[in-house]
Amino acid sequence: MANDHNAHHTGGVRFCERCSAALVPRPVEGHSRPVCPACGFVVYLDPKVAAGVIVTLGDEVVLLKRGIEPGIGKWVFPGGYVDRGEPVEAAAAREAMEEVGLEVEIEDLLGVYSYPNVTAVLVVYTGVVVGGQLKGNFETLEVRTYPPGRIPWSELAFRSTVEALRAWMARYAESDR
Numbered sequence: 001m002a003n004d005h006n007a008h009h010t011g012g013v014r015f016c017e018r019c020s021a022a023l024v025p026r027p028v029e030g031h032s033r034p035v036c037p038a039c040g041f042v043v044y045l046d047p048k049v050a051a052g053v054i055v056t057l058g059d060e061v062v063l064l065k066r067g068i069e070p071g072i073g074k075w076v077f078p079g080g081y082v083d084r085g086e087p088v089e090a091a092a093a094r095e096a097m098e099e100v101g102l103e104v105e106i107e108d109l110l111g112v113y114s115y116p117n118v119t120a121v122l123v124v125y126t127g128v129v130v131g132g133q134l135k136g137n138f139e140t141l142e143v144r145t146y147p148p149g150r151i152p153w154s155e156l157a158f159r160s161t162v163e164a165l166r167a168w169m170a171r172y173a174e175s176d177r
Contacts, residue, residue: 013043048120051092052079053127054168055104057134060145061165063152064099067141071157077165078102079122092125100143103131111167113160124164126171148172 016023016036023034023043034043054077055062063075078099082091089106096104104127113122136143146152148169156162 013045016041017043045119047114049082049088050079050120050122051082051088051095052077052122052124052164053092053096053104053106054110054124054164055096055102055127055129057102057129057145060147061151061168062100062102062129062134062143062145064136064140065142066139066157067136068139073141074157075152075155076157076161077124078104079124081120082123088123089125092123093127096127097132098137099140101132101135101137102129104128105130110171111164113163115159122160122164124160124167126168 013034014023015021016039018041019036019039021036021038024037025032026035027033028035028042034045035041061077063077065075066072078096079092080095080099082088086094093104093106096102107126107128110124110126113124114120134143134145151165151169153162156165
């Protein structure tokens, strides 16, 4: 398709929401942004917010093996995108119920993870299981628990997964002293 190159440079946004003209990449405020050559409207591509929660059953952390891309076949804690208008904490709890079958009460903010050239910003909480039964859904290949000393570090899906679990481990180990 002729416009695929342009769509790549405009973040997938191809037409002006105000006048429907085709957008073109132009420098604005030091960044290449989609701009409408007809009316001058500038599209600011916002990040996508995701929420995750690290919970334990007994003394073991709950992880799921992803059944969808990106990261298919790799391990993560429950998490996913926040819906527009949904509180971030509610999204984290919802994702735990959807992905691993556990009703979770959010406790504390563990960290916020963002990286250059990655469109998602991940907000990670700690939580406590208050109900449900450990089981996966259509997005999961497997759900299981790991003792902190046996987390499959080399099989984790994302940099944010590794960094959040390391932060959780530091907090978890400190609380046991």
